[in-house]
Amino acid sequence: MNNLDSYPPTLRPKNNHPLNLDDPNDFKGPDPIQDPDPVPIIDLHCLDHKNLDEACKDWGLFRLVNHGVPLTLLEQLQNLAKQLFSLSFESKQEACNEKPITYFWGTPALTPSGTAITRDPQNINWVEGFDVPLCQLSQFQHQLPTLESMRVLVMEYATHLSRIATTLFEAMSKNLNLNLKATKSYVSEKTGMVRVYRYPRTDVGWGMEVHTDSSVLSILNQDDFVSGLQVLKHDQWLNVKPISNTLIVNLGDMMQAISSDKYKSVSHRVKVDKDIERISICYFVFPGEGVVIESSKYKPFTYNEFRAQVQQDIKTVGYKVGLPRFQHNQDS
Ligand SMILES: O=C(O)CCC(=O)C(=O)O
Numbered sequence: 001m002n003n004l005d006s007y008p009p010t011l012r013p014k015n016n017h018p019l020n021l022d023d024p025n026d027f028k029g030p031d032p033i034q035d036p037d038p039v040p041i042i043d044l045h046c047l048d049h050k051n052l053d054e055a056c057k058d059w060g061l062f063r064l065v066n067h068g069v070p071l072t073l074l075e076q077l078q079n080l081a082k083q084l085f086s087l088s089f090e091s092k093q094e095a096c097n098e099k100p101i102t103y104f105w106g107t108p109a110l111t112p113s114g115t116a117i118t119r120d121p122q123n124i125n126w127v128e129g130f131d132v133p134l135c136q137l138s139q140f141q142h143q144l145p146t147l148e149s150m151r152v153l154v155m156e157y158a159t160h161l162s163r164i165a166t167t168l169f170e171a172m173s174k175n176l177n178l179n180l181k182a183t184k185s186y187v188s189e190k191t192g193m194v195r196v197y198r199y200p201r202t203d204v205g206w207g208m209e210v211h212t213d214s215s216v217l218s219i220l221n222q223d224d225f226v227s228g229l230q231v232l233k234h235d236q237w238l239n240v241k242p243i244s245n246t247l248i249v250n251l252g253d254m255m256q257a258i259s260s261d262k263y264k265s266v267s268h269r270v271k272v273d274k275d276i277e278r279i280s281i282c283y284f285v286f287p288g289e290g291v292v293i294e295s296s297k298y299k300p301f302t303y304n305e306f307r308a309q310v311q312q313d314i315k316t317v318g319y320k321v322g323l324p325r326f327q328h329n330q331d332s
């Protein structure tokens with residue numbers, strides 16, 4: 001089943017924008033990206049520290065292979081996400097009345113309690129998603145069977161992703177000559193979260209507008225067939241091609257701060273397609289609660305202070321200012 005009742009009302013097409021209502025799973029369009037894939041590849045099994053360092057400095061993003069997550073698990077997650085999103089809008093909304101998993105749409109910006117930060121309706125992001133905080137996940141159950149299956153699968157997935165994030169962060173810390181003991185708390189299992197997204201079919205707007213992630217690291221399991229993620233490299237937007245059994249890692253603002261700007265929090269965005277929906281599953285890792293980030297470029301700050309500032313800026317200025325707010329020369 002796949003029909004527009006599953007879309008949040010604000011993301012349904014207007015009458016003057018009719019959509020192709022064929023089952024998107026039947027879509028067999030050509031791969032829109034013909035060029036060879038320029039994204040650097042990092043092999044987690046045989047980690048090359050020099051390649052990793054270059055990818056972090058030049059791109060702030062890389063493709064991870066030999067990551068050790070079973071392909072069946074990646075595919076199960078994608079399939080279950082498709083099933084979950086294809087339920088009616090009302091049932092998704094009702095099922096997420098209580099924690100831990102929350103349902104949102106129109107923006108990826110949420111308050112700590114999971115409420116969407118409302119934005120100008122002209123400016124919506126064409127995305128709906130489930131926010132899955134990992135720390136409380138084992139303590140709750142959901143009534144809706146598909147959501148409950150997602151909770152269980154995400155717990156299994158998070159174990160793998162936490163291992164990957166820790167391995168990568170330790171290698172990056174070594175490359176940056178950070179004191180590993182002191183920096184262990186920069187990636188905390190407890191504060192991690194998973195976001196499951198669906199980008200609806202539409203021919204207007206952006207799935208996700210240009211942004212940098214606030215995380216230390218973000219690790220993306222994208223749809224095997226549908227492209228959408230674009231990354232800014234030397235002032236040019238490049239498509240990040242979907243390639244089965246690979247994960248995309250991008251560095252977030254916390255990593256840029258921890259590295260004193262040696263590594264880059266990469267600007268990226270997601271485009272939408274009028275003929276086909278896209279699913280992606282993103283894992284984010286953050287510093288531990290109350291951990292102070294020390295760097296030569298920024299005043300000491302905690303992730304909670306950063307997040308509060310971002311939320312205030314979105315409400316008052318209309319967008320995320322991000323790291324520049326914490327530079328040494330800024331007034332507090
Ligand atoms: O869905 C994607 O490909 C990217 C999502 C993303 O950039 C984010 O959640 O910050």
Ligand SMILES: [Fe+2]
Pocket residue numbers: 211212213218268
């Ligand atoms: Fe992002």
